[in-house]
Amino acid sequence: MFDDANHAEYTTIKKYEGKYALARVLMILGYVLFPIVGIVAIAASPLSAFVIWFIALFPLMLSIIVPLTYRYVQIEYEYSIDSGIITFSEIYGRRSRKQKYEVKISDAIAIAPYRDEYRAAADEADVKYVACSTMSNPDLYYILFEDEDGRKVTIFFDPINKALKLMEFYNRKTVVVPVSIG
Numbered sequence: 726m727f728d729d730a731n732h733a734e735y736t737t738i739k740k741y742e743g744k745y746a747l748a749r750v751l752m753i754l755g756y757v758l759f760p761i762v763g764i765v766a767i768a769a770s771p772l773s774a775f776v777i778w779f780i781a782l783f784p785l786m787l788s789i790i791v792p793l794t795y796r797y798v799q800i801e802y803e804y805s806i807d808s809g810i811i812t813f814s815e816i817y818g819r820r821s822r823k824q825k826y827e828v829k830i831s832d833a834i835a836i837a838p839y840r841d842e843y844r845a846a847a848d849e850a851d852v853k854y855v856a857c858s859t860m861s862n863p864d865l866y867y868i869l870f871e872d873e874d875g876r877k878v879t880i881f882f883d884p885i886n887k888a889l890k891l892m893e894f895y896n897r898k899t900v901v902v903p904v905s906i907g
Contacts, residue, residue, distance in 0.1 A: 734805035749798040802856040830895035835869040837901035850879035
């Protein structure tokens with residue numbers, strides 16, 4: 726993280742829960758079952774004489790398949806604020822980064838905690854993007870803005886105090902009083 730007064734960034738790892746945890750378990754199960762089912766199928770076929778060759782091929786195939794697919798169940802979310810612009814990115818497998826949204830903080834309609842009195846505005850958005858570790862976080866915040874197509878977009882994120890202070894600096898009228906986050 727930069728030690729600059731106008732810059733803040735935060736990265737969070739997506740928690741393994743719900744569909745995400747299921748996808749992760751199924752993928753690992755697939756990695757284990759793929760060679761076993763493949764070897765049994767080859768042994769039961771007319772190619773059974775070549776089963777020893779296929780046994781050597783499966784680790785090679787897995788060494789290619791696993792790095793290409795497992796990164797999609799190793800997701801991190803990052804947001805950074807620099808000169809009044811907040812950028813949200815997804816990081817797959819700690820290697821590849823995909824920028825999802827870039828928003829001028831001054832263009833935000835609302836930046837508030839995702840709690841009872843502020844929840845309705847976030848839930849009415851046309852597009853919702855989750856960039857937080859879990860939606861059950863009690864300190865969860867959202868930023869609501871209008872994209873270039875005129876759709877209302879809500880992005881949920883895990884806040885840090887420095888980021889909330891910068892958001893308040895760049896758009897005082899839309900930021901709800903920051904919570905104290907450790």
